[in-house]
Amino acid sequence: MKPVILTGLRANNDLHIGNYFGALLPLIDMAKHHADEYEVNLFMPDLHSFTTPIDHGNLQRDIMNNLRIFVAAGLPLDNPSVHLYRQSYIPAHSELTWILDCFTGFGEFSRMTEFKDKSAKVGTEHIGVGQFNYPALMAADILLYGATYVPVGDDQRQHIEYTRNIAERLNNKFGELFVVPKPVKEQHEFFGKDQGLRIKDLADPTKKMSKSDESGRGIIFLGDNPTEAAKKIKSATTDSLGKINAANRTQSGVQNLLQILALTTGRLIEEVNAEYNGQEQYGPLKAAVADAVSAFLTDFQSRLANVDEAQLRAKLESDEKQMNEIANTTLLKVQKAVGLRA
Ligand code: ATP
Ligand code: MG
Secondary structure (H helix, E strand, O other): OOOEEEEEOOOOOOOEHHHHHHHHHHHHHHHHHHOOOOEEEEEEOHHHOOOOOOOHHHHHHHHHHHHHHHHHOOOOOOOOOEEEEEHHHOOHHHHHHHHHHOOOOHHHHHOOHHHHHHHHHHOOOOOOHHHHHHHHHHHHHHHOOOEEEOOOOHHHHHHHHHHHHHHHHHHHHHOOOOOOOOOHHHHHHHHOOOOOOOOEOOOOOOOEOOOOOOOOOOOOEOOOOHHHHHHHHHOOOOOOOOOOOOOOOOOHHHHHHHHHHHHHHOOOHHHHHHHHOOOOOOHHHHHHHHHHHHHHHHHHHHHHHOOOHHHHHHHHHHHHHHHHHHHHHHHHHHHHHHOOOO
């Protein structure tokens, strides 16, 4: 058996260019380059989609659209070591979550930083119980397949530690049930710690582009009309210094535009910086970025429109069948251990 790399991308909205260049492309790159030595599980965490409120009328559309985006971005559907599936189609995720919940302390989840932050914002009366115990669902996502490597940002560090703890806790109590995922430090060594790429919001370049941002003015969504997207670039916030210096940390708007130009044209950031450094007008840079973004979107959207829907559906169906078998094997071991099965 090859070791398993596992990763999911929540479908709670249309994806933006930050998600695309910061998460999706690296993920697909990994699927392409590691599929010889690893099984690569890429799943759509649909049960995680509504731990925070969403418009449920759009969920099915967003799930399928995001899966198509994976394919349009280059995910190889014909590689038997790359597995693509929707979480809710594998009921073992929900079943194992309940069992893990029963071996988890209330305090253990109350201490999760993400939960503390979110509940401080909306109040414990309004935060969903799903937001409270989703680390157990995340642990089930990982443990059912014996995944060792799971690329996560710093915000998910505690959840990986919990996954390791709960796996070890049950292994100690019941014998070897689970493969324990690697510690966060080794995860970072394996994936190259947080490649660090963060595309900034165009309207407020001091913060990152985020799909749940209310106004949407500073975000380039992959589904944006290319002409409208070009307008967003042209009205991007810059600064009043009047001279481009890519090394100046106070020019975050300009740095962001240079970054977007490099990414959407496939050029090295150093080369783009060298071309624009010293220029005393921002107009030409904005025009170049607007053209590049609009061309990128036009090209991407045509690839998206040409995704072979039948091939995608067939891949999902066959992988979901295969993943059910693997997940159910792990689940049965656990059910036997806790006395639910003979
Ligand atoms: P939300 O507002 O719902 O948190 P988000 O845009 O922050 O949405 P996430 O679903 O939190 O997106 O993250 C999905 C992936 O995209 C993560 O791997 C995250 O690191 C990456 N990502 C998110 N925003 C950016 C960005 N601005 N630049 C680069 N990568 C990003
Ligand atoms: Mg986020």
